[in-house]
Amino acid sequence: MSKVETIYFVEGECEKNFINSFKTNRAIISGKVRITNLWETANINRIIRSLPKQGAVIYVAFDTDVTSEAERFCANIKALSKHCRKIILLPQHEHFEDELAFACQQATRDLPSYLYGLSSLSECKTKLAQDKNLVSNLNAKGFVLARMWSRTDIIEQLILPKNNIQWGIEYVLTD
Amino acid sequence: MIFLNVALKNIYMFQDAKLDLSYPRKLPSSTVENEWLEDFPKINFKRVLILSGANASGKTVFGKVLCIINNYIAGSSINQSTSWLDIKKVMFDKKKPTSFKVEFLTPKTAQAHKLAVIFDQDGLIEESYTCIDLQRNEPQSAMYKRLREFEPTSYYHKTKNNHDITNAGFTSVAVSQGKMKVPSMWNYRLCEVDNTSGSQGRITAHDTNIIKTFLSAFDSSITKVKSIAAESYKIEFSNGEHVLIDKGKLLDPDRLSRGTHEAIDIAMFYEAMKNESFGESATFYLDEMLAYSHTEAEQSILNLLIDTLPRHSQLFYSTHNYDILDMNLPVHSHVFLKKDKYSEFIQPEKMGYNQNDRSLLGYVKNDVFGTLPSMDAINNL
Structure with a gap:
């Protein structure tokens, strides 16, 4: 395993459980997972202080349902990019659940019943955040990992530096 | 200064x-x-x-x-x-x-x-x-x-x-x-x-939410921290057990891991800073x-x-x-x-x-x- 530290910044418990499950399954690159919303983070220095000076690879999974704080988001990404080896952006169309539904080739409204036989999305989110068998449960439902974070058409809305920044799932998948 | x-x-x-x-x-x-x-x-x-x-x-x-x-x-x-x-x-x-x-x-x-x-x-x-x-x-x-x-x-x-x-x-x-x-x-x-601590800055009524946040980050079985008197708290665990902090002193320190024990002091230090x-x-x-x-x-x-x-x-x-x-x-x-x-x-x-x-x-x-x-x-x- 590389000595370079890998850190995932995600917005919620569902993403955290998803990444922790798939990295344990060795389907995606391993790394620490921290819950942070970079659309809302007012003091990026607090995050920067916690980054290793020796450099890290940072993955940022982020929702795109509300983009009114795009300026702050871009400023935060830009600031982070100066203190790490590279940043890989993982955009989620609307929310994580929408991204997951896309990877399962389902409509978001059908996801709760499709995955867990539930009727509400909030119950589904609770289950997703706690599911200890997430990988096998998803794989049994025709989930395609390569479809996650694969839609990068939000790029045009975000003005980001080109250095150090990459987009999409291919950088997360292990060989 | x-x-x-x-x-x-x-x-x-x-x-x-x-x-x-x-x-x-x-x-x-x-x-x-x-x-x-x-x-x-x-x-x-x-x-x-x-x-x-x-x-x-x-x-x-x-x-x-x-x-x-x-x-x-x-x-x-x-x-x-x-x-x-x-x-x-x-x-x-x-x-x-x-x-x-x-x-x-x-x-x-x-x-x-x-x-x-x-x-x-x-x-x-x-x-x-x-x-x-x-x-x-x-x-x-x-x-x-x-x-x-x-x-x-x-x-x-x-x-x-x-x-x-x-x-x-x-x-x-x-x-x-x-x-x-x-x-x-x-x-x-x-x-x-x-x-x-500086005499004017001594805190006697701590915020139990802060103590709880610190403690449960160290020990996920801690479910609640209740204030029972000045500088005295009850720490509750998910199995129904509890330990007491009496006037800032933990009465049964063996119930907590050493790191969790330290977290009580750190929580109070953090609160003083705030x-x-x-x-x-x-x-x-x-x-x-x-x-x-x-x-x-x-x-x-x-x-x-x-x-x-x-x-x-x-x-x-x-x-x-x-x-x-x-x-x-x-x-x-x-x-x-x-x-x-x-x-x-x-x-x-x-x-x-x-x-x-x-x-x-x-x-x-x-x-x-x-x-x-x-x-x-x-x-x-």
């Missing part, structure tokens, strides 16, 4: 130790914000100081000395025989005079101060106190020059100029004569000693209180404390954890304590190691600063 310089002679193992808490030039994108006075932008001071060093190199005793100085400036006697706030006990060579010299700022009064004190076993021999008003665009070096050359505001000498005080004891003459009025607040958490009664200018000293914590927890808590630190306050944080050296902090935030015959401060930025994008970790592991403990005797057993 904000310390700018501390010089110690014949106290504990400090024979001629100097620590500089100012720095010459602002860093373009420092991760520790506001390390200067907003009304006097050329006056730079360190808000965060990470102290590292081998065992018995002086990290804890430096905290004790700094606390003694805080007490002295506040007008308290530093000959409190029932506590460790007793300078008589810690004079290294009891036949020789002991001295400390400090330069500090008081942002509220916009002043810089210099205090030089010499004691022997009988008490104060000499005390010189100087105070100047800060000038808006004066460079730091010019401010220091004025402070060091200015006529003392108060001067006491046991035989030559004693103001009819034949024995001042271990209390400041400048304070007793009303010449030195410095708002001095502090909170020291030193390992293995009774801890102390508390308005400490004002905006205080000295905080946290000495190896996270020694039993996971390195990730230690980094996160240190990060939180730096974020919470009031604008004109200073945080002294001692640790053995290498990972702290790899955090994205300015090089000038690190100081190493080294003890050969005596203890001394090693400041890497003064030795040319001032590239802020480089980690000090490699230098320390390669013993560039000579701060690694010598384990030859153990290795050769």
Whole structure:
């Protein structure tokens, strides 16, 4: 395993459980997972202080349902990019659940019943955040990992530096 | 108050130790914000100081000395025989005079101060106190020059100029004569000693949510923290068991892991830092209180404390954890304590190691600063 530290910044418990499950399954690159919303983070220095000076690879999974704080988001990404080896952006169309539904080739409204036989999305989110068998449960439902974070058409809305920044799932998948 | 310089002679193992808490030039994108006075932008001071060093190199005793100085400036006697706030006990060579010299700022009064004190076993021999008003665009070096050359505001000498005080004891003459009025607040958490906080800043009613947040981060089986009396709490576990904290003391310490036990103190330290009664200018000293914590927890808590630190306050944080050296902090935030015959401060930025994008970790592991403990005797057993 590389000595370079890998850190995932995600917005919620569902993403955290998803990444922790798939990295344990060795389907995606391993790394620490921290819950942070970079659309809302007012003091990026607090995050920067916690980054290793020796450099890290940072993955940022982020929702795109509300983009009114795009300026702050871009400023935060830009600031982070100066203190790490590279940043890989993982955009989620609307929310994580929408991204997951896309990877399962389902409509978001059908996801709760499709995955867990539930009727509400909030119950589904609770289950997703706690599911200890997430990988096998998803794989049994025709989930395609390569479809996650694969839609990068939000790029045009975000003005980001080109250095150090990459987009999409291919950088997360292990060989 | 904000310390700018501390010089110690014949106290504990400090024979001629100097620590500089100012720095010459602002860093373009420092991760520790506001390390200067907003009304006097050329006056730079360190808000965060990470102290590292081998065992018995002086990290804890430096905290004790700094606390003694805080007490002295506040007008308290530093000959409190029932506590460790007793300078008589810690004079290294009891036949020789002991001295400390400090330069500090008081942002509220916009002043810089210099205090030089010499004691022997009988008490104060000499005390010189100087105070100047800060000038808006004066460079730091010019401010220091004025402070060091200015006529003392108060001067006491046991035989030559004693103001009819034949024995001042271990209390400041400048304070007793009303010449030195410095708002001095502090909170020291030193390992293995009774801890102390500035008398006006003592917190008795802690926020149970904060304690719960800290404790459950360390031990996920902790479900609730309830306040039951002043400084007394009930910690509840998911299996229905509980432990009590009675007047700040954990009654059944074995029920918690050592790291979780420490977290109670850290939560209270954090809360003190947030508390308005400490004002905006205080000295905080946290000495190896996270020694039993996971390195990730230690980094996160240190990060939180730096974020919470009031604008004109200073945080002294001692640790053995290498990972702290790899955090994205300015090089000038690190100081190493080294003890050969005596203890001394090693400041890497003064030795040319001032590239802020480089980690000090490699230098320390390669013993560039000579701060690694010598384990030859153990290795050769």
